[in-house]
Each structure stands twice: as C-alpha cells, then as structure tokens.
Amino acid sequence: MDIKDFLAQKREVVLKRWLELILDTYPADAANFLRLEKDRFKNPVGHVLTQGTGILYDALLDEKDPDDIKKALDDIIRVLAVQDLMPSQAIAFVFQLKQAIREEAGQAICGQDLFDALSHYEVKIDTIALCAFDVYARCREEVHSVRSSEIKTERDMAIRLLNMLKRSEKQ
C-alpha cells in the first residue's frame, strides 16, 4: 500500500489524536471546553484548531498552495501568539503531528516497511514548522504594531490639536 493512501485513510484518527495532543497543553477546564463546544462563535479557539489542523494535514498529503498553508498556520498561531506562551510552545503543535502519526499509524507503518516513505513526510512537517516560525514572528510583530499604531493614532490627534493651538497663539 502506498503511504499516501495509508495516511489519507488514517486522516480522522490522526487528526483526532493530534488535536488531543494540542489540547492536552491547555488547562483541563479549558481543554474540555475547546473540545466539546462546537459553536464557532462561542469557541473560536477550538474552531480554528479543528479547521486549521485539517487543512495542514491535507497539505501534507497533497501539494497545496503555500499561501493556503500559511493561512491555516496563521489562523492557529494568531491565537497562540497572544496567549501566555513561549515561542517554542507556540510552535510545538506542528511537531506534535509527527507524534500523532507515529502513535496512530506507527505499528502499521512498521509492518509494511513504510518508514522510509514516512520520513519524507516528516521532512515536510519540518518545513511546515519552519514556516510556522515565520508566521509566529510576524504575529508577534503585529501585536506590537497594533499597540504602536494605537499610540500613533492618539499621538496624531494630539499633534493636530497642538498645531492648532500654536496657530491660534500666533493669531
């Protein structure tokens, strides 16, 4: 059996395991909420995790537009970027896909001598992880730029007023 077909076949279980691994890093109360609450408006974090991991998994199997991958990564990482996390923690979820695949499909892969083929996909995962670093750095930058642009808006208004005051003083 081709490893690609095999991984495609195992999609649901691997994804489920992957999500479990990610959620295990949340406090128990939060994790269950993220897992069970299906309303995307009440549970935006859970929603992006479910959606994003699915897209990334598919990208692993088929060639996908790098922009789509970035978009999916962005959705997930944007949330992680504002949580109490170290950068390494925010990126770790990508590597957990490896663990999920090995746990859910490892034995079968062993039995069918697909390990070499698997390593090809693991390289791909590493590439996604590198991409995730970029996205994380950009998101953090955005957090700061949001903050600075907020200050800038305030400052612009202040300068407008100040100029006006100067003008009126001259008059």
Place this chain on the structure above:
Amino acid sequence: MYLSYSIILILIIIGFSYVAAGLLGCRVLLGIIVPYAAGTIFVVGFVYRVILWARSPVPFHIPAVCGQQISLPWIKSDKIESPHTSWGVVSRMVLEVLLFRSLFRNDRVDINKPERLIYGGNRWLWLGAMIFHWSLLVILLRHLRFFIEPAPGCIEVLQSIDGFFQWPLPALYVTNIFIFLALLYLFGRRLFNPQVRHLSLLSDYFALLLIGSIASTGILMRHFYKVDLMQIKRFSLGILSFDPVTPEGIGTIFYVHLFLVSVLFAYFPFSKLMHMGGVLLSPTRNLMNNSRMKRHINPWDYPVKVHTYEEYEDEFRAAMKEVGLPIEKE
C-alpha cells in the same frame, strides 16, 4: 477530595439514623425531637436568611436588560425581557422561576457546518434542572396525602397521573424515575465535566447526595420494604397537630428517610439551597427597566466631595476669559 468527604458525610448520616432507630430504638429522638428541631431550624433559619438580605437595600437600579427598551412609540419594546410595567416584571419572574428562562437562553446557531454534531451542553442543563425541580415539586405535593386529612381531590388526581403506568403494584411513579435520572445527570456533570468539577465544592456534592438518598429511601419504602401507611399518616398528622406519637412497628427505613429529610430541612437555610428564596430577590431580574422614567432612591446616599463649577472657573478663569468663553465672575 470534596466528593469523598461528602459521600462519607452522607454515610454517617444514614448510619447514625439506622443505628439509632433500628438498633437502639431511639424513636422519640428520631421521630419527634429531630423533626421538630429541624422544622424549627428551617423556619427560623429561612426567615433569618431572608431578613439578612432584606436588611440591605437595593441602592441602585440595576436590572440586566435582555430585550428592547421602551422608548419611541413606533419601536416595539420587549415587555417581558425589558419590563417597564409590574406585569412585565411578574411575567419575567414567572418565566424565570417556573421555566428557568435564563438557563434556556443558550440557543445556538452553527451556520458553518450544519451537518456537524452539535452538543447542546447547556440545554441539557436546562432540561436536567427542569426535570429535577418539577419532579421534586410533584413528589412534595404527592406527600400531602400523608399530611392532610382528608386528602384533597387534586392531590389524588396528581397521584393517578403520576402513576399512570399502573405497574407494578404499587404503581411506579414517573417522577420517581425522573428525579433519579435528573439527579444522576446533575451529579455526573459535577464528576465528568472538568469545568464544573473544578468549581464544585463539598456542599455541591452533598446537596445532591442528600436529596438522592431521600429519594432512594422513599422508593425503597414504597416498592421493597413496605411500611404501614396508616401508622405513617397517623404519625405525620400527630406531628402537625403538635400531639406527636411515635408510630409502632414501623420499619427502620422510615426513620432513615425521616432523618434524612430532617437533615435537609436543617441544612437548607445554611446552604446554597436558599436560592429558592433568593431568586425572587435578585435585583437584576426583579426590577423594571424604567430607571429614566422613575427615580430610584438610595437610602444611604451621602454628600460627596465634588469639584464645583466655581472651583473650576477659579482655576481656568484667565484662560477662559482670553479665548472669550462666557464666565460667571469677572
């Protein structure tokens, strides 16, 4: 930890009444003294607790509004969720108390993927709470047949509806099953939902276990360990007419049941079970949304230090004068 403590507590209570009534035969204690004491604690405690609340005023008008306000005549206002009449408030409270309106509010839309399984987590809570409370009410009303002579017809009708299965003998009451299932659900939530488990305290488990034990002993008495109803009615009428008699030849199970009920009554005023009275006093629900129509008085209002216009003008007069803003004092 809290869970095991509450289980131990319940076992002690049951064990105590079993030993006291069954083995030691302290019938006067369990049949007369304890129920009277519990009843007194309940009445005094309940009134005291409500008085504690009532002694503090509602200084500000703070309803949580859940519907369109009354404003312009051509905008339809929500007369119940944003009441501006007494009837509106009464309707809101009735919906809240009888149908648990707010718990029901958890409606959801999942537009994104309609085919996906939707967990109605909180509608379940509403359903569980409704079944539990309504069953409890029906069961209490059914018990009136032991407390009232002659038992009113409506109670008998209720009884026959509740026991419409007519099976086995004596007929199984639907509410007995319902209350059991509801209790199981409410208890299960506390155990298995990490959010709820995280915030549950000893008293949360204890209240559920206590009511559960009362229901169990009641069911046991009805279907497995039969007791002489004549004696029980005579006993309860005696208690009520302040001419108590200890029933003779009644199974220990009755004393256990009675003792658990007494514990519940005595525990009631000191616990969260007081939500029964408290819900009616909740200022976010029982006030009209009319605070701009009618002035609400704060009884402990006191004068505060303000920055008066005069002080303000004193500070800025020169500048105001210069730019031609009107001032009070030259």
Place this chain on the structure above:
Amino acid sequence: MFDKGKIITGIVIFFIILFIPLWYNAVTGKAGYVPELKTGTDEKECVEKTPYMREKHTELLTRWKEAVVRDGERTYRASNGKTYAMSLTKTCMGCHANKEQFCDRCHNYTSVKPYCWDCHNVPKVARK
C-alpha cells in the same frame, strides 16, 4: 430601596403555602384523626398475622390474583399451615363483609386507590 412590604408579604405567603397541612387540618378539625376500623368479624386471626396483613396485604392479594388467573391454583397455604381458598369475595369479604367500613376507611385515609373493584363486584351483603 428595601421593599420591606413585598418581602414580608412574600415570606408570609410562602409559609402559608408551606404550612397548608398545619392550618388545613386545624380548620377541618381532623388533625389527630385516625379512622376506626370495623373488621366485621370476631375471628382472632386473618390468613396471616395482623402486622403482616397491614403492611403487605396488597402483595398477598396480587399473588393470589396471579396464582388464580395465571396458574389456576386456588388454595393458599398460610405460614401457620392452614389452607384458605384464594378468593377476594369469598375468603376476604367473608369476614370483612363491609367494604365501606373496612377497606375504604384506611384506603381513603391514605389515599390509596386499589383497582380490585375495577373487576370485582362489591358483594351485595356488603352493600346492605
């Protein structure tokens, strides 16, 4: 704003409702009422001992009904060794002839509605 009046009214109403049993019995004057049983016979013992009959006659009668209707068995061997015909109208009503004075008094008192009389006729002697 204290709403004292409303709260006191609330408490009073609550306790009036809660204490329905107290004042209702006082009003009807049946507070300590216990129905008087007329067994209608001089026999000292029923088919089983009195306490047993008080608590479990329903079960006994049900067992009788099932034995007769399903198995066609018509004789009951009591725990004291005597045998009786399993018949509501003949054995039971033989002694306790007056339904109103015997069955109904207790059953009404505790609001238990048996459905014996859905099928069985009340014996004429009992009606008087």
Place this chain on the structure above:
Amino acid sequence: MAEEKLKKPEEMFDVSLTPEAGDWMEPAVSFRKGTYCYGAPLKHQRYLDLPNQREWQPGDADWKLPPDWKETILEGMERLIKRHRSFRLFLDICVRCGACADKCHFFIGSGDPKNMPVLRAELLRSVYRRYFTPEGRIFGRYAGARDLTEDVLKEWFYYFFQCTECRRCSVYCPYGIDTCEITMMARELLNLVGCNIQWVIEPASNCFRTGNHLGVPPHAFQETLGFALDELKDLTGIAIEAPINRKGAEVLFVAPSADYFASPHWYTFLGYLMLFHEIGLDYTWSTYASEGGNFGLFHSMELAKRLNAKIYAEAKRLKVKWVLGGECGHMWRTLHQYMDTFNGPADFLEEPVSPLTGTRFENARSTKMVHITEFTADLLYHNKLKLDKSRNDQWKITFHDSCNPARAMGLFEEPRYVIRQTCNHFYEMPENTIREKTFCCGSGAGLGADENMEIRLRGGLPRANAVKYVKEKHGVNMLACICAIDKAALPPLLEYWVPGVGVCGVHELLGNALVMKGGQERTTNLRGEPLTPPDEATDVR
C-alpha cells in the same frame, strides 16, 4: 548544555501552561507582562484623595499595603454587605451550576479557569464565607471558605481587573447573578487599600479637575471644537456654529471626551455637529461637563457620583431644559441606571421634547436625558432629514451592540434604525453574538490600556471572530458601534484578528449621508476619503 535545549515539546509545555495544582482555593497569580495594568500614579491618587497613597506596581513583590489592610478590607466588606443587597444575595445563592462558565470572553479567549465568572466570584465568595457566615467560620475550607491573605488580595486584583463588567454572564445566570456587581464590589474593596490601575485613576482624576478624561482645559476644548468646525467648512462649505457654555439654551449636549480627541471618534463628533446645525437645534456644549464617560464607575460608587455630579450641576447653571447624550457605553450605564439616584432629582429640568417633531421622550421623563440615537431615530422616522445613502456605499456595515447600552438600557433598535436609514448595506452578526448576547470588546471597565494589549486581544477574540464571519460571508468592511471605548479598542483588535474591517460611529454614518441645506457637492466622506460616485460603485473594475 545542548541536552538541555533538546527538551521534547511536551516537556516544554509542562513548564508554564499546565495549571497550578488542581485546587483553585490555593491563590496563585503570576503577574506576567501583557496581562495586567499598571498601578495608579501617585499624583492622581493625591488629587482624588485616595487611601494609601504611594507609588507602586502590581508586578512588585511588596505592594506597600497599610499594616491594618486586612481589617480595612473586612470592615469594608461589612459596609458593602449593609449597603448592597446584591452583595450578600449574589454571594449566597450561587449554586455553581456552571452555566456562566463559557460565557465570558476572557475565559473563551484565554482558557484561564479563574476567568469563568462563577470562579471569579468565588474568589470573593470564599473570603465572605470565612468571615461572614457561620458555616464558613466553623468548617473553613470544607465549606468553601478561605482566609484573607496577601496572595488572595493579589489574586483579586489580577482577576477583577480582568473583568470588563460587561454583564454577559448575568444574562445566562438562572438567578441573574451579576459578575459586574461582584467586580464592582471587589474593586471597591481593593480601593480601600489603594490598589487601582492607572487607566482608571488617571482619567477619573483628569475628569474631576477639568471635566474630561483627557485633561483638556476649557480653552483647548474650544480650540478643538473650532478645529472641527474648520474641517466641516472645508468639507461642506457651510460655516457651522457650536455654542459653548451658553446659558439659556434648550439642550445641553454631553459626549464622551474621546469623541473630540481620538480617532475614529472624531468623525462621529463631526456627525453630531452637522446634525445639530442642520436641524437648528438650540443647544450648547459645556467645558465643565465635557465628559459623559465616568471612570469613577470602575473605581467606586462614591467616585462615580463625584464625577457624575457635574452634568446636572452644569444643566442647572446653564438653565437648559433637558440633556442630550452622545454615543458612549458605560456613560450610558451611569446615566440610565445611576445618575438620577446619584445626583437627582432633576426637578429643575423639563421632560424632554424633541423641538422638531414634538415627540415627548417619556422614557426619560425623570432623568431628563435622552440618548442621541433615540433623538436621531425619531428625526429620521418623521422625515426631518434629507439623506443620501449612497455616500456610505463604499462600506458594508455590521453593528456591534456595546455591552452597556445593550444590557443596561435595551437600546437595540434605535441605532439599527439610524444605520438602515443612512446606509444601503447592513448585515447582522450571528444571533448569539449580538443584542443582549453581545460580546464585549475586551477593553471595557478601565482595561483599555497599552500594557495589557495581549489580554485585550484575547478577550476581544469572540467579538472579532463574529466580525470575521460576516466579513467572509458578506464582505463586511466596517463595524459601527455606539461606544467610545469600542471605538478605541476595536480598531487594534480588528487589525489583528480581522484585518480590513474599520470601525465607525453611527453618527459618522449619519454625517456622511446627511444632505445639508446650502452645502456644496461632497467629494469625500468625513474621513476625507473620496466618495465613489453611485454609478461607479456598481461597475466591475
């Protein structure tokens, strides 16, 4: 060394994210940058005569509490119990059913269990039980009670300044337990020992002195107003006048100060000025009461009353007939639910009547203060304004119900009516995220500071997520709201979560659409962006 770096990811996670022990009763707070606000500066503590004045920061190990802080807090608690029925009642009757747990935007966005409203309240409740109930005194932690320690106090500070008093949880609570009340009480207590944040104290102190949060003195206020009038002259060709501190006007107009000092509030400000000119309203601005918002409300009832007093005092001094209020959130919580009680009765005013339509605002007959969208909706309903909706065609608009006008007033239809009358494209967000179920912007109740941007972004996620949905579905690119804090907080929030969606006020939309008598042809909207001519808008480019 190298080995240390090669920790497995899951081990790294164990370091900081796994919750501290299982029991919430052990107080444990780490003040991590980005999640808390700075302490109040000494200068402003002094100006407001606050207790325990000192320079301090929540991140410090030593909070420089007074030696008798514990007694102070417990006495304060006793006082609150005597004064507010809600306090004891809400602390007594919670059954911990958990219905509120997933309703808080901070819990949804952060997953911190103590951000569940029930547990947030339990932080205070546990101390109340310990000192004020027999069961707590006797059974201690078995009755869910715990001692008041410095750690507990720090925990209060951390979590009660992580609540925006939006009251969303209260809507779902079967007993209407209002976390806003609980938070207000906890903050009152924290204030007694001088623990409050800069972003609350500084605006409050400014407002006390100058009449507005930004500390704008009267002459600068006049200049700002003049600047707006100049801008409007360029835009419309009309010389608009705006009277200040004028005695004998019919209406006193009070807006949040951000409207004339911040962006995008500014355009709403222009909208008011255009509207009042167009209908020839006999009104005045005030420099003394140049602020409707009330940061005192985020501090204590007393400070709220001190700041709020200015509005009625000024209305009395200027001998106006009634008061009109601008677009603001907690300003309207104060005006609708507190002002009359604080500083009423307003018997020197008259029942508000719209001078143009003759409509009596009976719903405001005691407080005598009308919300601007009520006033404008009435004008529009009676066709008193000429509008060109197409001037807002570049925008697809959604409306964010601001927490306070929604859950304190029930002001749902009035702003929507104004939007529908002034815009062609209006789309609602999903039903469980609007009206009384609306999600907070995550920055209310004094939390809109810089230093806590991360927690603000997290708290705003549920709101942003609903905006994202309508953006994807309908191409929404503008979010209208009627709250000054929203207008300040939502732009950065949307910039991060939903880039491409702007924020505006309802009266900015009105100002854009308003066809003024004697005005010149408009080529730009209030923001100076070119208007797309009606035909071009539909063209495919």
